[in-house]
Amino acid sequence: MLTVNGxxxxxxxxxxxxxxxxxxxxxxxxxxxxxxxxxKSTLLKSLMGxxxxxxxxxxxAGNDLTRAAPHQRVRAGIGYVPQGRExxxxxxxxxxxxxxxxxxxGGSDLPERVFTxxxxxxxxxxxxxxxxxxxxxxxxxxxxxxxxxxxxxxxDEPTEGIQPSIIKDIERAIRSLAQGGEMAILLxxxxxxxxxxxxxxxxxxxxxxxxxxxRGEDMDKDGVLAALAV
Numbered sequence: 685m686l687t688v689n690g691x692x693x694x695x696x697x698x699x700x701x702x703x704x705x706x707x708x709x710x711x712x713x714x715x716x717x718x719x720x721x722x723x724k725s726t727l728l729k730s731l732m733g734x735x736x737x738x739x740x741x742x743x744x745a746g747n748d749l750t751r752a753a754p755h756q757r758v759r760a761g762i763g764y765v766p767q768g769r770e771x772x773x774x775x776x777x778x779x780x781x782x783x784x785x786x787x788x789x790g791g792s793d794l795p796e797r798v799f800t801x802x803x804x805x806x807x808x809x810x811x812x813x814x815x816x817x818x819x820x821x822x823x824x825x826x827x828x829x830x831x832x833x834x835x836x837x838x839x840d841e842p843t844e845g846i847q848p849s850i851i852k853d854i855e856r857a858i859r860s861l862a863q864g865g866e867m868a869i870l871l872x873x874x875x876x877x878x879x880x881x882x883x884x885x886x887x888x889x890x891x892x893x894x895x896x897x898x899r900g901e902d903m904d905k906d907g908v909l910a911a912l913a914v
Contacts, residue, residue, distance in 0.1 A: 685710045685836055685868035686731075691740030693723070693730050693892075700726050702892040704740070708836065711865040713858065715879040715900065716872045717912060718889035724872045725767055727889075728840050731870075732764050733757050745835060759787045763834030767841050767872075769825040773814025777805055780813050780824055784831025798827040801857040819850030826857065836868045837861065843875045851878065858882055876909050888912065 686708040693701035701723050708714040718724050729735045731742060733754040742750045749757055758764075763784075771780050785792050799806040802823040808816065813824060822842055829837060839858070843851050859882060861867050873879040879886065883900030888911055898906050 685745060686870065687741075687743040688731070689741045689743075691727070691730065691742070692738045693726055693735060694738050695726075700892050701730065704892075704894055706887055706894065706897070708868040708870050709884075710835070710868045711862060712884035713862050713869045713871055713882045713900070715883035715886045716870070716889060717874070717876070717879055717886060717908065719874075719912060722889045723892040724889055725840055728764070728766075728838055728870075728872060731757075731838065732762065755787070758832065761833070761835035763829035763832055763837045765822075765825045765829050765837070765839045765842060767844065769818075769821045771813040771821050771824050771828070773812065775813055776810055777813060777816070777824055778809040781805070781828055781831050784828040787832050794831055795833065798830050801830075801860065802827050802853070817847075819846045819853075822846055822854065823850065826854065830861075834867060836870065838870045838872075840872045841874060842871070843873065843878050851875075855881060876903075876912065880904070880908075 689705050691701055691704040716724055730737055733752055737750060744760055744762060747760065749760060781794055804820055805824060805827050813821060816824060842854055855878060858869060862869050871882065880900065880903045886898060886900055886903055886908060887894050888896035888908055896906065896908060896911055
């Protein structure tokens with residue numbers, strides 16, 4: 685679904701991302717792990733076109749999106765849940781979800797699976813987004829991305845600041861989406877146990893490079909947790 689080749693990114697004179705290459709397949713969760721400051725969020729912003737690439741190539745569903753604008757990537761089928769959620773606090777839950785339909789034809793309805801996965805959103809449709817708990821806001825952010833019917837869902841640290849009960853709900857939702865077989869999921873995460881429970885494949889970043897990669901089921905055997913603690 686997504687193929688990245690030779691991606692490089694700079695901030696000023698600093699080489700932030702160094703020749704990254706990987707693929708994310710439909711029906712699978714690709715987990716990207718690494719400590720703070722290794723370039724994970726910069727990678728996702730680059731994939732979304734929020735930062736222009738210095739060099740490299742990004743292909744999605746067989747199309748070259750290397751120079752595509754963010755809205756073109758969304759229309760192509762890439763959903764993005766940024767770190768910090770970035771919902772619209774003064775809009776209602778319903779209005780926030782409708783924003784996810786911006787790339788769909790006029791008159792499109794909200795997909796029922798948004799409410800199947802996160803029933804609390806139906807209960808709070810008229811409540812302002814800013815009045816929700818952190819965990820509920822995260823569910824809203826994921827629901828907004830799902831409203832567009834993405835082929836690739838990119839999640840940037842969805843467990844950050846979330847209570848354990850909602851982390852379990854989010855874990856079940858991500859697993860269900862992957863098992864549907866039609867969507868690729870790219871997950872950036874620092875919570876090791878969460879990433880390990882979901883990952884079909886993993887990538888570990890350090891100083892803007894991928895230093896380890898393998899199957900999710902081999903993360904313990906491969907010493908990924910120890911690598912993250914170094």
